[in-house]
Amino acid sequence: MSTGVYAAITPQGVALLDARHGRGRWRFLDPVGARLWLEILGGAAPADAVDTLTAHWQRQGADAGQVRTDLTALAADLESTGLLLPVDRSARRAPPCVRFAPEARAGMLQRLAGHAGLGAALVLLHFLPVRVAFTAARTVTRFPGRTATVRDAEAALAAVRRAARWWPGRVACLEEALAAHFAAALTGHRVTWAIGARFAPHGAHAWIEAAGCVIGQDETDRVWPYMPALKVERPH
Template identity: 75%
Template sequence: MTRTGLYAALAPQGVALLDTRHGRGHWRFLDPVGAQLWLEITRGSTPAHAVATLTARWEAKGADAGQVRTDLTALAADLDTAGLLLPAHRPDQRAEQPGVRFAAAAPAGVPTRLAGHAGLFGALVLLRCLPVRFALTAARATTRLPGRAATVAQAEAVFAAVRRAARWWPGRAACLEESLAAHFTAALTCHRVTWVIGARFTPHGAHAWIETEGHVIGQEETDRVWPYMPALKVERSH
């Protein structure tokens, strides 16, 4: 699929759309009915046909057809105005959720610590000074560097190095900056991790993290409610 800059996280609770075409990126959350409309249209139906199909489906369940049609027509127009009625890239969904490993004070050698500073600097410049699409381009470019997939211990050392480096930089490094920095740091130390941006639905929220060997690395035990569903993954193509 040609990249459109639009990414989707799908769940029974709806769909979360990440638009990376402008600025730092924008999330749009749709409930299950809105997600059905978006899926119908992006699979090839016209908005009018999709509205008619869903209206008939909900009328058969006892809903007021006029109200359903009005609401869906308004939503379709709103999504069209926002440029969101496009096919979105969706990462492959695993049968099982990855395990979540909490942040640990993992040991990191001098090369990894230095790489942590370089990785964080690159992430901060890209994410604070440029539109997010440049960060995505840089992250994808690093997947072409030589290296092996990081073990959990190696990924934890990388993440710990980024956390240590962040203490020396002004401002707060949020999950997006930390995770991208860890992705870069791993590449600089000849390792690979997967950079992931995703969303949750109850309550609505977005998050970014790294994964390796089927584990989410470096999470705060009291800070995040899982599961998050991935919308975008940056990893080496197989």
């Protein structure tokens, strides 16, 4: 069972999504901090992990005293915020295929599902703790239906984007992707809802996937991959 903390692990560092409270919060660790976090999650006591990494960086010519001070402070901070507990690291792979502007058009049923999905996503994400949205997303994976094709997923996303024109506020990627996940389920299709992060530059993102592809990625944001920290999909 998840502890409510999810990890996106990359060669550039680790991004931790803490979804236990409120709307959730991201914490980005650089490669040094990520190595400390991985050592402790691997079973090392925080003090032992600090000793190991201090010795490593001293051999590289770093000031051992400063390294120890910085790592000790980081370990204490991670422990106080509950980020040294076991985390969900099941979403390990970024999808190999990225599709940009959706090509499929939404029919009438899909448009209705798009409005319903967007309404549900906005209520869940704006008025309730984000963990409730995660629970709702997992619940709809149990709806009857079949695995979505790329065209099915693009139609669901197109319907949500059409519905978003009626919303007076901004619909960000998190709301849009969750809404598309719901809209697809309401029309008998199953997509994957994913939340992840990237480094250089730091950023968090949400999207849907179908047939091994990211669906509807923004044309203006071609820096990929975002490494998933969380994927919600029907268990195989």
